[in-house]
Amino acid sequence: MTPEPHSPTGTEEPLSGPPPGCPAHGTGPGGLRRLYGPEAEDLGALYEKLRAEHGAVAPVLLHDDVPIWVVLGHGENLHMVSTPSHFARDSRLWTAVQDGTAGEDHPLAPHIAWQPICSHAEGDEHLRLRGAVTGAMSTIDFRSLRRYINRATQRLVNAFCERGEADLVAQFAEHLPMSVLCEIIGMPEDYNDRMVHATRDLLKGTDTAIASNEYVMDVLVQHTARRRARPEDDFASHLVEHPARLTDDEVAQHLRLVLLAAYEATANLIANVLRMVLTDPRFRAQLNGGQMTVPEAVEQSLWNEPPFSAVLGYFAKQETELGGQRIRKGDGLLFGIAPGNIDPRVRPDLAANMQGNRSHLAFGGGPHECPGQDIGRAIADVGVDALLLRLPDVELDCAESELRWRGSMSSRHLVDLPVRFQPRPPQDVMQRPSVRALPVQRPEWQVGGEGAAPAAPDPRPVPERTAAAPGPEHRPGAWQRLLRWWRGY
Numbered sequence: 096m097t098p099e100p101h102s103p104t105g106t107e108e109p110l111s112g113p114p115p116g117c118p119a120h121g122t123g124p125g126g127l128r129r130l131y132g133p134e135a136e137d138l139g140a141l142y143e144k145l146r147a148e149h150g151a152v153a154p155v156l157l158h159d160d161v162p163i164w165v166v167l168g169h170g171e172n173l174h175m176v177s178t179p180s181h182f183a184r185d186s187r188l189w190t191a192v193q194d195g196t197a198g199e200d201h202p203l204a205p206h207i208a209w210q211p212i213c214s215h216a217e218g219d220e221h222l223r224l225r226g227a228v229t230g231a232m233s234t235i236d237f238r239s240l241r242r243y244i245n246r247a248t249q250r251l252v253n254a255f256c257e258r259g260e261a262d263l264v265a266q267f268a269e270h271l272p273m274s275v276l277c278e279i280i281g282m283p284e285d286y287n288d289r290m291v292h293a294t295r296d297l298l299k300g301t302d303t304a305i306a307s308n309e310y311v312m313d314v315l316v317q318h319t320a321r322r323r324a325r326p327e328d329d330f331a332s333h334l335v336e337h338p339a340r341l342t343d344d345e346v347a348q349h350l351r352l353v354l355l356a357a358y359e360a361t362a363n364l365i366a367n368v369l370r371m372v373l374t375d376p377r378f379r380a381q382l383n384g385g386q387m388t389v390p391e392a393v394e395q396s397l398w399n400e401p402p403f404s405a406v407l408g409y410f411a412k413q414e415t416e417l418g419g420q421r422i423r424k425g426d427g428l429l430f431g432i433a434p435g436n437i438d439p440r441v442r443p444d445l446a447a448n449m450q451g452n453r454s455h456l457a458f459g460g461g462p463h464e465c466p467g468q469d470i471g472r473a474i475a476d477v478g479v480d481a482l483l484l485r486l487p488d489v490e491l492d493c494a495e496s497e498l499r500w501r502g503s504m505s506s507r508h509l510v511d512l513p514v515r516f517q518p519r520p521p522q523d524v525m526q527r528p529s530v531r532a533l534p535v536q537r538p539e540w541q542v543g544g545e546g547a548a549p550a551a552p553d554p555r556p557v558p559e560r561t562a563a564a565p566g567p568e569h570r571p572g573a574w575q576r577l578l579r580w581w582r583g584y
Contacts (some may be wrong), residue, residue, distance in 0.1 A: 130165070130429075130504045131158050138404060138502055142167055142434040151438075153420030155429075157504070158202045161191050163408065164420065165429040167473065169438035169456065171418040177461035181415045184215050185462055188410040190425035192274060196380040205297050205308045206407045206505065210348045214463050221462065223339045228349055229466050231333035235279065235481040237473060244477040247274045249524040252485050259518035260492060262511045263482075271294065271478045272361035272471075276354055279470070281329025282318045290314065296357050310352060321349045353467055360402035360457075362470040363508045367400040368392055368479050370512060382483075389480040391450050393472060395455040398442075398449045402471075403435035403506050406459070428575070432456045433507070485564050489516040 111279060123129050128145060142165070145153035151168030166172050175182050186209045191197035197207050209215055213224035215284035251270055255261040256374035269291055290311070323343060326332035331351070334346050341349070371378050371392065378395075380385035387395075411426045422428070435456045437445060449455075458465040465471075479493055483489070492513040501511040 122422070123160045124162075125197050127154055127162065129156045129160070131156075135504070136502065138504070138507065140430070141431065145391060146434065150419055152420040152422075152428075154420075157197075157407075159196065161197050161201070163191075163427040163429055165405065165416075165434075166418065166431045167434040167438070168396045168418055169435040169441045172435040172456055173460055175409055175417065175428060176459055176463065179217060182409040183217055183391075183412050184409060185209060185217065186215070186408070186410060186427075188412060188425060188429045189408070191427060193425070202301075203407065203504075205304055209232065211342075211345045211350075212348045212350060212352050224341070224345065224349070225462075227334055227337040227339040227341055228353070230337050230339075231330050232329075232470075234333045234515065235330065235470070237469070240275070240279070240470075241414070241473060241477050243278055244271070244275055244474055245277075245481050246524045247271055248478050248481040249485070249522055250274075252482060253521040253524070256485065256519045256521060258512070260290060260515045263369050263559070264509050264511055264512045267478075267482065268362050268369065268385065268509075269367040269511070271365065272358045272474055275474050276357055276470075279330050280318070280350055280354065281322065281327055281469045284317070285314050294496055295362070309499075311354070312347065313450065315347045315350045315354070318342070319343050319350065322346075322532060355470050356465065359506060360465075361474045363400075363402035363506055364393065364396060364471060364475045365478055366509045366512060367396045367402070368475060369482075370509060371396060371399075372479075372483070373489070373512070373514065374495045384463055387450065390472065390476045391481075393475050393479070394448055394451075394453060394455075398436055398455045399445075400507070401432045401436055401457040402508075403430075403457070404502075405504055406430040406432065407505070429504075430456075430459070432459075485519070485522065486514075487517045489514050 122134075128141060129135060130141070145155065145165065146167045151171045152164055152166050155163060155165050157163055157558075166175055185208050186192050189197065189207075192207065192209075197203070199208070200202050201207060211224075213221055213228055248271060251267050255266055261267070273291050273294065274283075274286050277283050277290070291309045293307040297304045299474040311342075319335070320343065321509060322329075322331045322335050323346075326336055331346070331350060334341060334349060356409070368389075373379075374383065378387075378392070382389065382392060405429075407429055409428045409430060411422045411424055411428070413424050415422050436442070441454075442449075492515040498512070500507055501510050502508075
C-alpha cells in the first residue's frame with residue numbers, strides 16, 4: 096500500500112512533487128520552501144519571498160520536511176495568539192505529532208514536545224499553572240534585582256576592562272542574563288560556562304540539542320528537590336510553595352521555561368542593543384545627548400531585531416481561516432515575530448523611529464504573553480547602561496560588514512561583537528557607577544556628526560548683575576512647577 100504524500104500543512108490534501116527539471120527542485124515536497132538548510136541561511140530574505148508568494152500566511156517545511164504554516168502578518172499573528180478558541184499551544188493537537196513525523200527524535204523535539212507548563216495548557220489548567228508563575232514572579236524585588244544586575248555587570252566588565260578589548264557577546268551578553276537568572280531562581284552555584292553553552296545549544300536544533308536539554312533538566316530537577324526539602328526566598332521556592340500545589344515535574348519544567356525563554360531573549364537583546372549603539376552614529380548620539388534613554392533603545396531593538404524570530408508553535412483546534420488561507424484542524428502554525436514586526440502594512444518605512452511604540456510582537460500576546468518580560472527588560476536596561484557608563488569610549492573593533500550572525504528557525508544572534516576601549520582598572524563591584532555629567536548641549540538641540548566638538552567655555556569673568564527693583568512675585572509656569580514637584584522641591 097503506497098502512503099499518500101503530505102499536504103503542505105499535514106492535512107489530508109495530497110500534493111504531488113514537481114516534475115524533473117522544474118525550478119522548484121531544491122525545495123521540498125510539493126515545491127514548498129524549507130525553514131532549514133541552505134535557503135534558510137538568510138531567514139529574513141526567505142520570509143519576504145514567502146510574503147510575496149503567499150501573503151500573510153505561507154506553507155513551509157520544518158526539519159525532516161515536516162509541513163507547517165508560518166504566519167508573516169502582524170495582524171494575523173496577533174489574531175492567532177489572542178484567539179484561544181481557535182488556536183492552542185498544545186502540540187498534542189498537531190497532526191505531525193499524532194502521526195509520528197514530528198516525534199521524540201525530531202531535531203526540534205525540545206520545542207515540540209508537550210510539557211506540563213502554563214504555555215502549553217488551556218482553560219482552568221492554564222490559569223492554575225500561570226497563576227503559580229506570576230505569583231512567584233510577584234515576589235521579586237525589582238529594586239534589589241537592579242542592584243544585583245549592576246554588580247553582575249561590574250564583575251563581567253572587571254574581567255576584561257584592563258585589556259582594552261573584548262567580545263561583548265561571549266564575555267558579556269551571553270553571561271549576564273544567565274548570572275542574573277540563576278540568582279533569581281536561587282541556584283547561583285550552577286551558573287557556569289557549561290550552563291550558558293547548553294542553554295544556547297538546545298534552542299538551535301543541533302545534533303547535540305537533546306543532550307543539552309537533558310543536562311539543563313538534570314540541574315533543574317536537582318534544584319527543585321533541594322527547594323522542596325529546604326525552601327528559601329527565591330523564585331523556585333515560591334513556585335514550590337504556591338497554593339497551586341505544583342508537582343516537582345511541573346516546577347522543574349517551569350524553571351526550564353523561565354530560564355530558556357528569558358535567557359535566550361535577553362542575551363540576544365543585549366547584543367542587538369549594543370550593536371546598534373556601536374554601528375549607528377545617530378542612535379548613539381541620541382543616547383549621549385539625552386534624546387533617547389536606554390529603555391527606549393531596548394524597545395527600538397525589539398522592533399528591529401526581536402530576540403526570538405519565530406516560536407513553535409500554535410495548533411488549530413478547528414477548521415478556520417487565517418490570512419486568506421484555509422487552516423484545517425490539527426495544522427501547526429509558527430508564530431512569526433520577526434516577519435510580523437516588519438509587515439509593510441504596519442511599518443511601511445522601516446527607517447522610521449518606533450520610540451514609544453510597544454505594539455511589537457517580541458513578547459507575544461494573548462493568554463500566553465511572556466510573563467517574564469519585565470525581567471528581560473530590567474537586565475538589558477541596567478546591564479547596557481552600566482556597561483556604557485564604565486566604557487564610554489567603547490568602539491567596534493571591526494567593520495560592521497564583518498560581523499557574523501548565526502541563525503535558526505527560532506532566533507538570529509550575533510556570533511561575536513569585538514570592541515576596543517581605553518584600558519581601565521577594575522572597579523569595586525559593590526560601588527555604584529558614577530553618574531554621567533550632563534553633556535554640553537549644542538545650539539537648538541541639534542544632533543551633529545561624529546567630528547563636531549562642543550565650544551570651549553568663555554574664560555572671561557561674568558559681570559555681577561545689578562539687583563532688580565522689587566516687584567510682584569513671579570509665579571512659575573506649569574512646566575517649572577512640575578519639575579520642582581518631580582525633584583522634591
